[in-house]
Amino acid sequence: MALLQISEPGLSTLPHQHRLAVGIDLGTTNSLVATVRNGISVVLNDENGRAMLPSVVRYLAEGSVAVGEVAQAMQSEDAANTIVSVKRFMGRGLKDVGEVSRLPYRFADSGGMLQLRTIAGAKSPVEVSAEILKVLRSRAEAALGGELVGAVITVPAYFDDAQRQATKDAARLAGLNVLRLLNEPTAAAIAYGLDNAAEGVYAVYDLGGGTFDISILRLSRGVFEVLAANGDSALGGDDFDQRIHCWLLERNRLSALGPQDTRLLLTHARAAKEQLTEHAEARITAVLSTGELIDSILTRSEFQAMSQNLVQRTLQPMRRALRDAKLGIEDIKGMVMVGGATRMPQVQHAVGEFFGQTPLTNLDPDKVVALGAAIQANLLAGNRSADDWLLLDVIPLSLGIETMGGLAEKIIPRNSTIPTARAQEFTTYKDGQTAMSIHVVQGERELVSDCRSLAKFELRGIPAMVAGAARIRVTFQVDADGLLNVSAREMSSGIEAAITVKPSYGLSDAEITRMLQDSTQHAQDDMQARALREHQTEAEQLIEAVQHALEQDGDLLSQPERAQIETQMSALRDTLHVADHLAIKRAVSALNDATVGFAQKRMDKSVSSVLAGKNISELETK
Amino acid sequence: MQLASFDFQQNHFQLFGLAQSYRIDTAQLEQQYRALQALVHPDKSAHLPDAEQRLAMQRATLANEAYQTLRSPLLRARYLLSLYGVDIQEENNNVMPLDFLTSQMEWREAVSEAQQERDVSALEKLEARLQHETRELEARLAVKIDTEKNYAAAAEAVRKLRFMERIAEEIHAAYDAIDV
Numbered sequence: 159m160a161l162l163q164i165s166e167p168g169l170s171t172l173p174h175q176h177r178l179a180v181g182i183d184l185g186t187t188n189s190l191v192a193t194v195r196n197g198i199s200v201v202l203n204d205e206n207g208r209a210m211l212p213s214v215v216r217y218l219a220e221g222s223v224a225v226g227e228v229a230q231a232m233q234s235e236d237a238a239n240t241i242v243s244v245k246r247f248m249g250r251g252l253k254d255v256g257e258v259s260r261l262p263y264r265f266a267d268s269g270g271m272l273q274l275r276t277i278a279g280a281k282s283p284v285e286v287s288a289e290i291l292k293v294l295r296s297r298a299e300a301a302l303g304g305e306l307v308g309a310v311i312t313v314p315a316y317f318d319d320a321q322r323q324a325t326k327d328a329a330r331l332a333g334l335n336v337l338r339l340l341n342e343p344t345a346a347a348i349a350y351g352l353d354n355a356a357e358g359v360y361a362v363y364d365l366g367g368g369t370f371d372i373s374i375l376r377l378s379r380g381v382f383e384v385l386a387a388n389g390d391s392a393l394g395g396d397d398f399d400q401r402i403h404c405w406l407l408e409r410n411r412l413s414a415l416g417p418q419d420t421r422l423l424l425t426h427a428r429a430a431k432e433q434l435t436e437h438a439e440a441r442i443t444a445v446l447s448t449g450e451l452i453d454s455i456l457t458r459s460e461f462q463a464m465s466q467n468l469v470q471r472t473l474q475p476m477r478r479a480l481r482d483a484k485l486g487i488e489d490i491k492g493m494v495m496v497g498g499a500t501r502m503p504q505v506q507h508a509v510g511e512f513f514g515q516t517p518l519t520n521l522d523p524d525k526v527v528a529l530g531a532a533i534q535a536n537l538l539a540g541n542r543s544a545d546d547w548l549l550l551d552v553i554p555l556s557l558g559i560e561t562m563g564g565l566a567e568k569i570i571p572r573n574s575t576i577p578t579a580r581a582q583e584f585t586t587y588k589d590g591q592t593a594m595s596i597h598v599v600q601g602e603r604e605l606v607s608d609c610r611s612l613a614k615f616e617l618r619g620i621p622a623m624v625a626g627a628a629r630i631r632v633t634f635q636v637d638a639d640g641l642l643n644v645s646a647r648e649m650s651s652g653i654e655a656a657i658t659v660k661p662s663y664g665l666s667d668a669e670i671t672r673m674l675q676d677s678t679q680h681a682q683d684d685m686q687a688r689a690l691r692e693h694q695t696e697a698e699q700l701i702e703a704v705q706h707a708l709e710q711d712g713d714l715l716s717q718p719e720r721a722q723i724e725t726q727m728s729a730l731r732d733t734l735h736v737a738d739h740l741a742i743k744r745a746v747s748a749l750n751d752a753t754v755g756f757a758q759k760r761m762d763k764s765v766s767s768v769l770a771g772k773n774i775s776e777l778e779t780k
Numbered sequence: 781m782q783l784a785s786f787d788f789q790q791n792h793f794q795l796f797g798l799a800q801s802y803r804i805d806t807a808q809l810e811q812q813y814r815a816l817q818a819l820v821h822p823d824k825s826a827h828l829p830d831a832e833q834r835l836a837m838q839r840a841t842l843a844n845e846a847y848q849t850l851r852s853p854l855l856r857a858r859y860l861l862s863l864y865g866v867d868i869q870e871e872n873n874n875v876m877p878l879d880f881l882t883s884q885m886e887w888r889e890a891v892s893e894a895q896q897e898r899d900v901s902a903l904e905k906l907e908a909r910l911q912h913e914t915r916e917l918e919a920r921l922a923v924k925i926d927t928e929k930n931y932a933a934a935a936e937a938v939r940k941l942r943f944m945e946r947i948a949e950e951i952h953a954a955y956d957a958i959d960v
Contacts, residue, residue, distance in 0.1 A: 177827070307827070308826075308827075337826050337827075338823070338826060381814055474959055477955075477959055478956065478959070481952065481955060534823075537823065538823055538826035538827060539826075539827050540826075540827030540828075546818075548814065548817055548818050548821060548823070549821075549823055550817065550821075574844075574848070575844045575847075575848070576844075577822060577837045577840050577841045577844065578841055578844050578845070579841045579845070602956075635837070635841065637822070637837055638821075638822040638823065638826075638837065638840070696829070700829075746829065747829075747831070750829060750831050750832075751831075754831070757832075757835075761819075764819065
């Protein structure tokens with residue numbers, strides 16, 4: 159909608175009902191969904207009162223899919239069809255997954271994102287993740303008694319573009335409207351910061367099942383500003399399980415095990431790891447498929463010794479994040495611990511030692527991300543509350559393009575506040591050249607081969623000119639989800655170049671469409687009805703907003719301008735009673751177009767009043 | 781970049797309601813930036829249709845760019861001189877005073893030596909000294925631009941600042957290289 163409800167910051171301009179929105183923590187090991195109810199963020203439990211949904215998806219022969227506890231219970235028996243920790247595969251190719259031989263899956267390598275061969279056919283990690291999201295969506299809709307306006311999905315701060323895009327695609331597949339991809343440590347900081355009215359610089363240390371993030375944030379007067387983020391998107395609690403697993407193999411002189419036994423021992427390894435948080439030793443007993451009995455005792459000090467270098471690997475990203483933030487250890491007021499793996503005493507000890515103070519553990523490390531995501535979702539859905547806040551996040555990894563000699567030239571440096579954009583001019587090197595290709599990579603290294611390939615953009619339709627005469631201005635735009643969009647224009651002719659994107663690890667739009675069709679065959683009618691309701695609601699809200707704006711700022715418009723808006727508004731009203739969501743959509747966008755100029759005028763008025771010497775505190779006290 | 785009008789008719793200083801000069805009140809800049817983002821940030825329009833969200837993204841992008849530019853002494857000087865129509869000739873003018881070039885070589889050698897020796901405290905000392913010299917140069921730059929309006933001399937100072945920024949980048953890279 160073109161009309162901004164900004165006439166008075168802090169005051170709602172629209173009477174509206176509560177819009178249902180959720181925050182989803184799509185974790186490596188467990189996933190959660192939370193929402194804001196009566197002003198308080200709460201995690202939504204399943205019918206058995208469980209908050210955490212194990213991120214486990216099992217494909218069955220007859221075509222059905224089991225998710226969560228039921229799938230987890232079968233992970234040893236049916237290891238090849240039961241996908242655990244799928245988050246590690248999001249936006250990743252087969253060569254990125256180091257431990258392939260130790261995993262009980264049959265992988266398919268199609269060049270881009272890897273696929274998993276299951277009894278139900280080859281599945282992309284995006285499809286597997288969508289199954290988890292679908293369960294959480296149903297849980298939320300059942301609990302809230304209505305359809306969701308949208309969801310905030312959290313991602314590790316150190317996720318690259320391909321991993322973020324894969325997450326967003328999974329949400330689309332699950333029928334969720336993604337309000338925002340939110341970085342997990344940032345979500346935790348929101349939950350912690352709002353709860354404790356925190357001010358100052360905080361470090362969020364987030365060690366999840368499969369990813370590690372460190373974010374440095376400055377909290378002040380309702381602004382959450384990420385100063386730097388760093389991490390390791392392939393380091394987490396799973397790696398600690400793997401260490402115990404390897405130790406068990408050595409200890410019991412076992413050679414390569416089948417998928418079932420591998421999964422069995424990994425499950426026991428994880429239980430032992432959790433036990434060692436409270437106890438000095440853990441006993442691991444299991445019977446392998448060969449009938450062999452495993453019975454080993456692991457002590458805490460043995461475990462700490464074998465996992466010491468994993469803990470050490472989190473220190474380097476911390477140092478780098480501090481340097482990027484241009485801060486010292488003494489500037490950090492507190493460390494918020496997030497992720498189940500931060501329960502391990504050796505992790506808490508290492509973080510405490512690094513910062514010279516005891517980490518903050520007064521919040522549930524498993525739930526804080528979902529709780530923060532729900533708070534942000536509530537805000538983004540348009541449910542304005544008394545306290546409004548501003549979130550300024552960053553892109554974690556530099557974006558670059560390939561130049562001569564396989565070198566990466568940085569175009570957007572890491573830790574740039576998003577949204578951000580950078581325009582770069584290119585020219586043709588041959589007479590009559592009408593196409594060119596731009597290879598976009600992400601990472602800090604100098605060689606393209608050491609960075610992650612994101613996509614190759616093919617520009618076509620460049621007007622034929624002599625070499626060097628065409629000036630193609632390519633704009634790299636990173637949006638508030640941290641996702642890259644590229645557009646191009648030939649400057650001398652003004653011709654928009656057509657761009658074809660070949661994502662290196664993502665899914666093409668055609669693939670997404672096919673998956674959507676597959677997954678929604680049965681739900682076609684529902685979708686139609688849902689689309690109609692959504693568009694009707696949107697139309698009603700738009701009409702209400704336009705009317706309100708006309709009452710308030712109608713004087714900014716000339717008579718013809720106003721007449722134009724009113725014509726479109728009445729056209730939109732006429733479509734409301736027709737069961738055709740496309741007609742409503744067209745009328746909505748016509749009214750939107752008609753109000754662009756009006757919105758601009760209102761925006762100018764509002765901006766100039768804000769910047770006319772007022773400061774934030776004055777606005778807040780209104 | 782294509783942005784709607786509210787942003788584009790204004791330069792970065794006007795956007796934040798600041799006087800157009802090299803010396804700026806950074807606290808005021810930050811306050812104005814935050815006030816502006818509180819209005820235009822895409823989070824404020826996430827519940828609105830796509831067209832509105834795109835507009836918000838473009839406005840917030842510009843606000844970020846303007847803020848990053850004005851916050852950095854080097855970028856601010858470069859931007860200000862471009863507003864004055866001064867060509868800084870950063871790409872093609874490498875004619876620097878000999879003593880400056882000599883000192884640059886010494887800096888480079890010192891950084892690379894510290895990196896080879898994996899000597900973090902040496903790097904820290906170099907960084908502190910570089911920061912001190914950079915502040916001094918920035919102070920001289922302020923006089924050249926704001927007081928003397930000697931833009932040719934200011935352009936040379938900007939070129940020097942760019943050299944010093946490269947040294948800072950090398951120090952940064954050296955930390956990363958040591959800290960494997």
